[in-house]
Amino acid sequence: MPLLVVGSIALDSVHTPQAEHEDLLGGSAVYFSYAASFFTPVQLVGAVGEDWPAEHTELLRTRQIDTSGMQVVPGEATFRWRGRYEVDMNQRETLEVQLNVLDRFDPVLSESAQRCPFIFLANGAPRLQRRVLDQVRGSRLVVADTMDLWIRTTHDDLLELLKRIDGLVLNDSEAKLLTGEENLVRAGHQVRQMGPKFVVIKKGEHGAMFFSEYETYVLPAYPTEQVVDPTGAGDSFAGGMMGYLAEQERFDAESLKKAMAYGILAASFTVEDFSLNRLRQIDRNDLDLRLERYRQMLRFDGQ
Amino acid sequence: MPLLVVGSIALDSVHTPQAEHEDLLGGSAVYFSYAASFFTPVQLVGAVGEDWPAEHTELLRTRQIDTSGMQVVPGEATFRWRGRYEVDMNQRETLEVQLNVLDRFDPVLSESAQRCPFIFLANGAPRLQRRVLDQVRGSRLVVADTMDLWIRTTHDDLLELLKRIDGLVLNDSEAKLLTGEENLVRAGHQVRQMGPKFVVIKKGEHGAMFFSEYETYVLPAYPTEQVVDPTGAGDSFAGGMMGYLAEQERFDAESLKKAMAYGILAASFTVEDFSLNRLRQIDRNDLDLRLERYRQMLRFDGQ
Numbered sequence: 001m002p003l004l005v006v007g008s009i010a011l012d013s014v015h016t017p018q019a020e021h022e023d024l025l026g027g028s029a030v031y032f033s034y035a036a037s038f039f040t041p042v043q044l045v046g047a048v049g050e051d052w053p054a055e056h057t058e059l060l061r062t063r064q065i066d067t068s069g070m071q072v073v074p075g076e077a078t079f080r081w082r083g084r085y086e087v088d089m090n091q092r093e094t095l096e097v098q099l100n101v102l103d104r105f106d107p108v109l110s111e112s113a114q115r116c117p118f119i120f121l122a123n124g125a126p127r128l129q130r131r132v133l134d135q136v137r138g139s140r141l142v143v144a145d146t147m148d149l150w151i152r153t154t155h156d157d158l159l160e161l162l163k164r165i166d167g168l169v170l171n172d173s174e175a176k177l178l179t180g181e182e183n184l185v186r187a188g189h190q191v192r193q194m195g196p197k198f199v200v201i202k203k204g205e206h207g208a209m210f211f212s213e214y215e216t217y218v219l220p221a222y223p224t225e226q227v228v229d230p231t232g233a234g235d236s237f238a239g240g241m242m243g244y245l246a247e248q249e250r251f252d253a254e255s256l257k258k259a260m261a262y263g264i265l266a267a268s269f270t271v272e273d274f275s276l277n278r279l280r281q282i283d284r285n286d287l288d289l290r291l292e293r294y295r296q297m298l299r300f301d302g303q
Numbered sequence: 304m305p306l307l308v309v310g311s312i313a314l315d316s317v318h319t320p321q322a323e324h325e326d327l328l329g330g331s332a333v334y335f336s337y338a339a340s341f342f343t344p345v346q347l348v349g350a351v352g353e354d355w356p357a358e359h360t361e362l363l364r365t366r367q368i369d370t371s372g373m374q375v376v377p378g379e380a381t382f383r384w385r386g387r388y389e390v391d392m393n394q395r396e397t398l399e400v401q402l403n404v405l406d407r408f409d410p411v412l413s414e415s416a417q418r419c420p421f422i423f424l425a426n427g428a429p430r431l432q433r434r435v436l437d438q439v440r441g442s443r444l445v446v447a448d449t450m451d452l453w454i455r456t457t458h459d460d461l462l463e464l465l466k467r468i469d470g471l472v473l474n475d476s477e478a479k480l481l482t483g484e485e486n487l488v489r490a491g492h493q494v495r496q497m498g499p500k501f502v503v504i505k506k507g508e509h510g511a512m513f514f515s516e517y518e519t520y521v522l523p524a525y526p527t528e529q530v531v532d533p534t535g536a537g538d539s540f541a542g543g544m545m546g547y548l549a550e551q552e553r554f555d556a557e558s559l560k561k562a563m564a565y566g567i568l569a570a571s572f573t574v575e576d577f578s579l580n581r582l583r584q585i586d587r588n589d590l591d592l593r594l595e596r597y598r599q600m601l602r603f604d605g606q
Contacts, residue, residue, distance in 0.1 A: 087485050182391055185527060217526065218523040219601070258603045298602070300564055
């Protein structure tokens with residue numbers, strides 16, 4: 001089933017202890033779309049500037065990603081993010097953000113985007129995420145991401161959004177910030193009580209936790225010795241998760257757990273190189289092989 | 304099969320954001336022994352001072368813990384540790400250490416202790432851990448713990464020890480310190496190349512990783528919303544792990560993974576109250592019930 005994502009499309013400049021790269025293809029909607037495209041057709045809605053390299057759009061089109069909802073806005077520049085990772089790759093510093101075209105981005109969904117049954121609202125202002133929701137009709141599953149900026153600056157807007165979505169994905173520090181609760185299990189359930197039927201807390205290199213009314217669980221990250229660039233890991237996680245759910249056309253407890261696993265594995269590939277470089281080298285079969293290894297890793301016999 | 308542990312016996316004073324407690328029963332060998340005693344008979348070797356409350360020894364004796372190797376040293380006081388946890392329970396500050404009787408502790412093993420097939424050298428000076436090894440005969444599995452202090456101050460002694468043990472348990476920051484490697488997967492294997500056949504890296508609330516020649520895996524911590532006092536979690540982990548292996552009388556890959564799981568669950572109970580208070584409320588059946596929930600948590604269907 002088709003999957004809609006609305007979010008940022010970016011040119012990222014990334015500094016790691018090993019290397020620096022300028023103007024890499026990035027952005028939450030881009031990582032999400034690429035990861036999801038291993039599973040299902042994706043409609044990507046976002047905006048770029050005149051400086052956007054056409055080859056990036058071509059790359060996305062080689063996947064089953066519909067880029068007709070990507071607006072190229074005349075007179076504007078593409079959103080740019082510059083960040084630096086410490087030797088401990090969990091520590092990231094944002095050096096520069098140029099909102100550019102995103103400053104006035106107000107997504108208008110096409111007829112087919114409006115009717116997408118699976119929807120992911122990538123990290124963005126809650127007010128904007130809600131304006132997307134105002135346009136959709138007959139959605140089956142709506143999941144959103146958010147970040148500390150919105151929790152701090154547009155808290156009430158975010159609370160309004162939470163009442164209208166099925167699932168929320170956020171990271172551990174954001175869950176603590178949103179709830180004022182240090183224990184992640186309690187924080188997860190408290191976020192759930194703000195509206196979403198389920199909540200996923202991303203823990204970076206430590207995996208992800210899932211919370212619904214009847215379930216609480218944690219799955220570890222896939223252990224990789226090749227962490228080159230963590231940028232986009234969270235969005236790839238969400239893409240793998242939502243892509244699998246859309247492919248399955250269901251989101252029962254069992255599907256959600258397997259979707260979590262695929263999300264974790266999509267992220268595990270993303271961090272193995274800059275930008276989409278590692279994801280571009282793999283196919284669905286690589287994800288499935290790693291899923292099987294992951295499943296074995298987590299399996300031990302009963303009593 | 305009997306399991307020997309040599310390590311500290313302590314009176315802990317613990318400050319958490321919620322409470323303060325003085326002179327709690329603690330110490331690495333105590334937490335280890337209690338957790339292991341759910342699975343197998345334990346021989347505890349350590350030293351205490353004249354101030355040691357006899358009731359603590361009685362408590363251990365109610366379990367299958369042989370305390371005949373606990374020396375009460377006249378004219379000495381028991382080892383004392385005082386620490387404070389931040390609101391984020393992963394952050395701990397040691398406020399005070401009184402070595403007292405441990406300052407001159409030089410364990411002499413009894414005949415039966417010398418012949419224990421399963422041995423755990425709890426955190427202690429590597430030179431002292433090696434002196435224990437010099438006394439044992441016919442051991443089948445020797446596992447040691449260590450800490451940053453020994454990595455920094457007695458590095459060469461520690462390297463000597465590593466060549467003589469089958470397994471090493473240490474935490475994530477210690478593994479990074481010992482190897483100079485930030486990536487835990489690489490760090491784990493580098494430690495293994497220093498001697499031990501397997502290495503376990505404890506990640507606190509994020510679980511534990513296992514490394515052997517043929518295996519690399521990570522298991523998450525059991526998600527608990529009741530984290531009262533993390534003191535002793537790592538030693539309880541080691542106790543659950545070694546206790547299960549000694550019970551099974553084997554340490555093949557499958558047994559080791561299940562042992563890791565039991566270790567994680569023993570630790571998950573320990574943190575739910577101060578000292579041994581939570582462990583004292585449970586029995587083997589509680590561990591097995593939680594193991595089954597943990598197993599379900601980590602299970603998802605194949606492709």
